[in-house]
Amino acid sequence: MSSVDISSSIAQIESAGYVVLPGALPPESVTEISTALDAMLKADDEAWGAERLVEIRERGAQRNLAAADRSFARLLEDSPALEIVDAMLGPRAILNCFDALTLFPGQGRYPWDYHTDLMDVTGVAFPPSRIPGVNVLYYVDRVREENGATWVVPGSHLTLVDAPDPEVMAPLSVPLEVEPGDAVVFDARIWHCAGTNGSDVPRTLIKTLFTSHWYRPQMDFTRAVPAEVLAAFDDRARRYLGVENVPPVTVEELRMRLFQGGGGAMSATKG
Numbered sequence: 001m002s003s004v005d006i007s008s009s010i011a012q013i014e015s016a017g018y019v020v021l022p023g024a025l026p027p028e029s030v031t032e033i034s035t036a037l038d039a040m041l042k043a044d045d046e047a048w049g050a051e052r053l054v055e056i057r058e059r060g061a062q063r064n065l066a067a068a069d070r071s072f073a074r075l076l077e078d079s080p081a082l083e084i085v086d087a088m089l090g091p092r093a094i095l096n097c098f099d100a101l102t103l104f105p106g107q108g109r110y111p112w113d114y115h116t117d118l119m120d121v122t123g124v125a126f127p128p129s130r131i132p133g134v135n136v137l138y139y140v141d142r143v144r145e146e147n148g149a150t151w152v153v154p155g156s157h158l159t160l161v162d163a164p165d166p167e168v169m170a171p172l173s174v175p176l177e178v179e180p181g182d183a184v185v186f187d188a189r190i191w192h193c194a195g196t197n198g199s200d201v202p203r204t205l206i207k208t209l210f211t212s213h214w215y216r217p218q219m220d221f222t223r224a225v226p227a228e229v230l231a232a233f234d235d236r237a238r239r240y241l242g243v244e245n246v247p248p249v250t251v252e253e254l255r256m257r258l259f260q261g262g263g264g265a266m267s268a269t270k271g
Contacts (some may be wrong), residue, residue: 018156066233076236135207
């Protein structure tokens with residue numbers, strides 16, 4: 001697994017909006033993950049029906065990987081990208097979504113579907129030292145423009161425009177061309193879109209979107225992941241999965257959390 005220069009990586013993200021991490025996953029991990037995803041795709045087609053999944057635009061979208069094969073645990077426990085995530089979001093960052101996304105031959109959204117991963121806060125100004133989310137994409141295939149590279153608009157994470165013209169965005173964008181095992185870390189506010197897969201084979205990536213603790217996750221992972229699976233993750237992964245972010249349900253639990261959280265939390269309740 002490659003090492004990461006955190007300061008340099010963050011500087012690139014702050015200026016361009018993204019950074020590529022070559023070799024973030026070792027080859028054996030890529031093989032394990034690819035095998036697991038193939039099995040999940042087959043099971044999904046059998047359970048839901050491929051035609052139905054196509055109809056609802058979900059075929060090839062493997063959701064909630066935290067509850068699936070253990071090979072995905074590495075992405076929440078010891079990926080080098082996680083040091084960047086925590087450095088940028090702080091020690092309370094949580095996981096918003098953990099999905100695999102497959103682009104089948106002939107599929108694509110370029111150049112008309114530019115979006116950000118946190119559309120609710122698109123166009124909102126944040127202090128330079130605070131961003132609402134960081135996305136980490138992991139690639140299990142070699143990706144080039146021809147087989148559906150993700151297109152990003154460098155620097156667009158800094159814009160306050162909430163609905164830019166795709167005709168303006170397209171010539172400013174660049175394709176993320178990567179090798180199996182590479183990762184791309186980007187500010188979740190950057191404008192991007194999936195390219196068109198003009199090859200005859202699918203291309204797959206894994207999306208791990210992390211946010212500040214106040215942003216509502218796509219799923220309640222504390223309930224979506226079986227208790228025995230959740231218990232097998234390390235402390236940082238469990239924090240990403242929201243174990244520390246579940247609201248209290250009794251006054252007693254609330255008071256104990258406030259007390260254990262320190263004087264700052266208690267003093268905030270004293271008005």
